[in-house]
Amino acid sequence: MDTQLLSAFIAVAETGSFTQAATRLHLSQPAVSKRIGALEAQIGQALFDRVGRTVSLTEAARTLLPYARKALQEIEDARRALSQLDGRVGGRLSIGTSHHIGLHRLPPVLGQFTREFAQVDLDIHFMDSELACEAVLAGKLELGIVTLPTEPLASLRQRRVWPDPLIVVVAPDHPLARRRQVSPRQLAEHAAVLPDAATYTHRILTHALEREGVRPHVRLATNYLETLKMLVGIGLGWSVLPESMLDDTLVRIDVPRLRLRRDLGLVWHERRTLSGAAQALMRLLPAG
Incomplete structure (x- = not known):
């Protein structure tokens, strides 16, 4: 099978849209449709059901998809080796x-x-x-x-x-900013703004707090550390950030029982x- 046909098939299968597949492949939508049609003609089966604006995979498409991915991967590996x-x-x-x-x-x-x-x-x-x-x-x-x-x-x-050491930070006017040391339990009494729960950084923190028997009160979560830094700086809550991001807009809080690091x-x-x-x-x- 032509690799261009397989690439078009995978793009439509993964995006669920001929338009989005065309954008991914830098092609026109008719060009993608033509490639899908050519592939369907080769295998003698329909690959997609088109109902209104919805594109869904047929049983043949679901069967072909892992083989198509593997074939393109092996071809790419061969190109690299050569x-x-x-x-x-x-x-x-x-x-x-x-x-x-x-x-x-x-x-x-x-x-x-x-x-x-x-x-x-x-x-x-x-x-x-x-x-x-x-x-x-x-x-x-x-x-x-x-x-x-x-x-x-x-x-x-x-x-x-x-290695990327993590530190607990607050705004300069936060109540905890005046404390020399803070326990995990005292920290958890205040609202936090943290990385999203699905992130590795969030897991590192919450697992460390769980070992101390506490859970954070998360006021807001976002995946962007620069945004978290801004939210901490305006006083929305405490957070955990890489030590390298510390500047005069933040105050580092010493929590002796929390030694956090990500790699x-x-x-x-x-x-x-x-x-x-x-x-x-x-x-x-x-x-x-």
């Missing part, structure tokens, strides 16, 4: 990373990488670390530069790059042949 035979570092490198890492950790590394490997086209996706790990496992991204999972994920290899680093699929570009970027990243 590109390494002559030592070339080029092609497209797809990376998923969080906004915080992209803003605060990656710029010097990416700057050096683009200077040394100008033939590589970087395809950077900013997303939650948890989603980036899922995308790497699904074969959609080659590398993730993320907050590392708190528990190992099957088939996902990881390498720590940056930032690389993730990749253990069964994926990494491209020369991916290996080159990995070499530029420090070992944590």
